[in-house]
Amino acid sequence: MITVKHKTKEAIVGYVFSLPIIITVIVFTIYPIIAAFYYSVTDYQPLEARKFTYTFNPYESLEFNTGILREEAKDYPLDQMIQSFDPVTFVEIDVGVNLSDEDKESIRKNFDSLNLLSDYRDGKLPTEIKISDFLMKYMKSDGERFAKYRPKFVGLENFKQMFKDMYFYTSLSNAFLYSIVVVPIQTLLAIILAVAANSKIRGKNFFKSIFFLPAVTSSAALSMIFWLIYSKPGILNQVLMSLFGRFGFQPIDYLNEPGIALFAIMLMNIWSTAGYFMITFLAGLQDIPSSIYEAAMIDGATGWQTFWKITMPLLRPQIVFVSIMGTIGCMQVFDQIYFLIKNLRNITISFYIYKNAFEYGKMGYASALAVVLFAIILALSLIQRKVVKEEY
Amino acid sequence: MKKVFSTILLVLLTVGLFAATKVTISGWPGNPVEEGAIKQAVDTFNSTIGKQKGIEVVWEPIAGDYKQMLMTKLSGGTGPDIFYVDVYVFEELARANVLLPLDTYIKRDGYDISDFYPTLVNAFKYQGRTYGLPKDFSTLALVFNKAVFDKYKVPYLTNNETWDSLLKKLQQLKAAGLDTPMVLAADFNRVIPTIISYGGRLTKPDLSTALGEPNAKKAIQFYVDLVTKYKVANEPSALGAGWIGEALATGKAAVGMEGPWLIGFTKESYPETFKNLGFVEMPKGIKKSTMIYTVSWSINRGTPNKDAAWEVVKFLTSDGQKIFVDGAGVLASRRSLAAKDTDPIKQVFYKGAEYGTPWKVPTKTGLFATANDQINSLLADLFHSKITVDQAVQTIEANYNTWISK
Numbered sequence: 001m002i003t004v005k006h007k008t009k010e011a012i013v014g015y016v017f018s019l020p021i022i023i024t025v026i027v028f029t030i031y032p033i034i035a036a037f038y039y040s041v042t043d044y045q046p047l048e049a050r051k052f053t054y055t056f057n058p059y060e061s062l063e064f065n066t067g068i069l070r071e072e073a074k075d076y077p078l079d080q081m082i083q084s085f086d087p088v089t090f091v092e093i094d095v096g097v098n099l100s101d102e103d104k105e106s107i108r109k110n111f112d113s114l115n116l117l118s119d120y121r122d123g124k125l126p127t128e129i130k131i132s133d134f135l136m137k138y139m140k141s142d143g144e145r146f147a148k149y150r151p152k153f154v155g156l157e158n159f160k161q162m163f164k165d166m167y168f169y170t171s172l173s174n175a176f177l178y179s180i181v182v183v184p185i186q187t188l189l190a191i192i193l194a195v196a197a198n199s200k201i202r203g204k205n206f207f208k209s210i211f212f213l214p215a216v217t218s219s220a221a222l223s224m225i226f227w228l229i230y231s232k233p234g235i236l237n238q239v240l241m242s243l244f245g246r247f248g249f250q251p252i253d254y255l256n257e258p259g260i261a262l263f264a265i266m267l268m269n270i271w272s273t274a275g276y277f278m279i280t281f282l283a284g285l286q287d288i289p290s291s292i293y294e295a296a297m298i299d300g301a302t303g304w305q306t307f308w309k310i311t312m313p314l315l316r317p318q319i320v321f322v323s324i325m326g327t328i329g330c331m332q333v334f335d336q337i338y339f340l341i342k343n344l345r346n347i348t349i350s351f352y353i354y355k356n357a358f359e360y361g362k363m364g365y366a367s368a369l370a371v372v373l374f375a376i377i378l379a380l381s382l383i384q385r386k387v388v389k390e391e392y
Numbered sequence: 393m394k395k396v397f398s399t400i401l402l403v404l405l406t407v408g409l410f411a412a413t414k415v416t417i418s419g420w421p422g423n424p425v426e427e428g429a430i431k432q433a434v435d436t437f438n439s440t441i442g443k444q445k446g447i448e449v450v451w452e453p454i455a456g457d458y459k460q461m462l463m464t465k466l467s468g469g470t471g472p473d474i475f476y477v478d479v480y481v482f483e484e485l486a487r488a489n490v491l492l493p494l495d496t497y498i499k500r501d502g503y504d505i506s507d508f509y510p511t512l513v514n515a516f517k518y519q520g521r522t523y524g525l526p527k528d529f530s531t532l533a534l535v536f537n538k539a540v541f542d543k544y545k546v547p548y549l550t551n552n553e554t555w556d557s558l559l560k561k562l563q564q565l566k567a568a569g570l571d572t573p574m575v576l577a578a579d580f581n582r583v584i585p586t587i588i589s590y591g592g593r594l595t596k597p598d599l600s601t602a603l604g605e606p607n608a609k610k611a612i613q614f615y616v617d618l619v620t621k622y623k624v625a626n627e628p629s630a631l632g633a634g635w636i637g638e639a640l641a642t643g644k645a646a647v648g649m650e651g652p653w654l655i656g657f658t659k660e661s662y663p664e665t666f667k668n669l670g671f672v673e674m675p676k677g678i679k680k681s682t683m684i685y686t687v688s689w690s691i692n693r694g695t696p697n698k699d700a701a702w703e704v705v706k707f708l709t710s711d712g713q714k715i716f717v718d719g720a721g722v723l724a725s726r727r728s729l730a731a732k733d734t735d736p737i738k739q740v741f742y743k744g745a746e747y748g749t750p751w752k753v754p755t756k757t758g759l760f761a762t763a764n765d766q767i768n769s770l771l772a773d774l775f776h777s778k779i780t781v782d783q784a785v786q787t788i789e790a791n792y793n794t795w796i797s798k
Contacts, residue, residue, distance in 0.1 A: 043798070046467035047488040053469070054489075054693045060496050093519065096489040096693075164794065167766075233632035253630045258778055344769035358460040360762050361484070362798070 039367035042151035046363050049149050051097050052132035058125040061094040073121045087111035110140045158368035171352040179330035182266050187322050189274040194281035215276035223339035226268045230254035261346040265336050277322045284318035320388045324381050331377050349373055412448035413700045418472035421453035425656050429719030433712040447700045466490050473695040476687045477524050479515045479752050486518035487758040492691040493521045497702045507726045515750040516688045524688025525709045526725035530651040531682045531744025539668040540646035544568035553675045562624040574625035575636050575645035578771040581751050587611040589677035599756050601792045604785045613781045616774045641665050652741045656721050671740045684748035755796040763795035
């Protein structure tokens with residue numbers, strides 16, 4: 001019997017216990033990240049992924065291609081048939097597979113037309129066969145290339161394409177603008193809300209719940225509510241009309257006016273996330289010893305001074321955390337844009353990634369965009385950590 | 393993992409051998425009336441042909457972004473057996489070889505497709521092969537609210553309206569006190585009838601864009617001018633409506649170019665307004681023009697039950713279509729059924745089939761989705777006077793090749 005060391009045994013048991021989460025993380029987090037990096041240097045097209053797995057009837061395809069019915073084929077001389085037979089057109093059009101230039105070259109060189117046509121004449125073909133099996137059978141060599149769809153390696157082509165894509169610039173600068181406006185305001189607002197909720201006012205639990213409510217509401221529902229608020233005959237315009245109508249205020253179509261739409265979304269997002277980050281600051285505030293405030297009071301500090309000189313500096317770790325999380329969230333903002341924005345001029349980068357991947361079928365390009373977004377967010381987070389040093 | 397799946401599949405197949413072959417059909421969910429018609433068609437099939445041949449049809453609509461969902465499902469190999477293909481995305485799917493060519497089946501069964509409107513059958517052909525049969529179709533017509541015209545004492549719109557006479561009547565309405573008489577969408581496909589009636593075209597023979605040609609530019613200019621210069625029209629959202637039909641039904645606009653899908657909606661939800669609606673042919677320019685929207689029933693190339701699926705498609709495009717036309721009020725793609733459809737309101741829409749253009753922009757790559765989004769964005773900019781038509785057309789011409797590339 002092999003004696004396993006106690007330590008090894010313990011490690012094995014540990015890994016076995018954490019196996020479910022290890023597998024989940026590998027399958028749903030690590031693998032997709034690696035796959036995105038891989039696809040970003042290919043021209044991966046989702047619709048092509050299954051092209052070799054379809055089945056077809058070789059007789060039908062050959063009838064289409066040669067114009068000779070299967071019953072009559074044996075009456076035709078083989079060399080006459082082969083003269084007018086082009087394997088590339090046959091595979092591409094009559095079998096129905098999109099081929100790359102290399103694929104075509106390989107078929108031109110290695111396809112065994114003679115074998116196929118004589119099998120056709122002898123009636124030795126199956127009536128139903130998988131495209132990959134068929135090609136592997138009738139290629140003299142290099143049949144392996146058709147066993148499975150492999151996206152073409154294009155190197156940095158996808159990244160080069162971005163420089164020429166005006167909506168890459170638009171969507172990326174929109175995401176930056178969005179973050180620059182939203183992160184500071186939402187952080188500051190969250191601190192103010194937290195300080196207010198932490199003070200000894202009446203009904204503070206009520207306020208806490210109210211502020212936190214948007215964070216637990218689905219963004220789809222919020223978007224619908226804001227669609228109603230922002231629409232031209234909506235409530236916001238009605239309020240503004242009754243206040244400023246006599247000064248010549250005209251109702252605005254907030255979500256369709258290209259210059260305003262993004263700011264309308266920003267406002268909505270600040271409102272809905274400030275409450276969420278308030279919770280972080282509340283936790284931070286509870287950690288500040290009350291003795292410091294008491295000492296400040298004895299020294300005669302005003303409320304304003306206490307806030308700027310004591311509360312803010314001591315909330316530093318939370319501010320770092322919230323601003324980093326906020327930046328990541330803002331750079332990736334998707335759902336509100338997806339629900340409310342129609343004009344491409346106002347979209348953000350993550351929505352553009354979605355469009356490319358799932359609507360335009362350009363998964364390779366979308367992955368490249370995602371890699372760029374990843375790099376930007378990583379860089380921003382590192383810079384933030386350097387600028388606002390964590391002190392413990 | 394693969395083994396587990398194949399075992400499950402095997403079990404299902406063995407069970408399936410004794411039960412009926414299941415064929416899933418899929419599309420976008422319609423309004424309750426349309427859903428009712430499709431369920432009735434499915435039930436009819438299951439209790440007649442399905443029972444004889446051992447086929448069971450299941451209707452599984454895809455809610456939300458239909459095209460995205462369908463493409464993802466097809467890529468993953470979990471697509472439905474039969475599904476709607478909008479003529480607008482047809483070529484993209486046909487080129488990707490994910491649809492089953494139907495020619496062999498049509499020939500084998502001697503299925504007569506000469507009864508369908510040829511425009512509609514040809515819309516689902518690619519490189520000489522048929523990849524779907526038209527489920528039904530729609531065209532655009534000019535819809536107006538007679539009560540509003542009565543109120544402002546402006547003569548009704550007629551079947552012989554030109555763009556200029558339409559503008560004149562809209563201006564009369566505006567002068568009489570109606571702020572925005574017309575609702576107009578910033579959607580490229582809604583501008584196409586104007587472009588074509590002005591003598592313009594969408595693509596040159598080499599499939600590059602022809603939107604920069606003088607006639608097309610003039611048409612786009614007129615369309616945009618209705619909003620920006622004459623201020624007689626605006627977008628649905630600017631009027632507080634989600635779409636053109638809603639703006640007309642709720643009385644937020646008196647004139648709009650819309651398809652027959654507004655009939656069922658208005659009849660159901662705003663019966664009072666519906667009584668006042670008038671339907672006439674689209675305005676003319678140099679020639680008549682309208683848009684044809686059509687959807688096909690196409691078969692998934694990866695389906696394991698090709699023959700069963702074909703049986704279902706045959707039913708859906710024959711007896712099934714009769715159920716849709718009677719139940720859901722769609723326009724029949726079969727001329728024999730269209731001739732029997734005597735609903736007076738629908739006649740003006742049927743007329744459009746004679747001279748309309750299917751909603752489809754041919755490109756070298758078969759891709760148009762990106763270009764469509766970009767052009768729509770430019771139209772939105774035009775409606776808000778952010779750019780001029782010249783600038784928009786320049787942008788289109790400069791970027792068209794990038795937009796349609798793979």
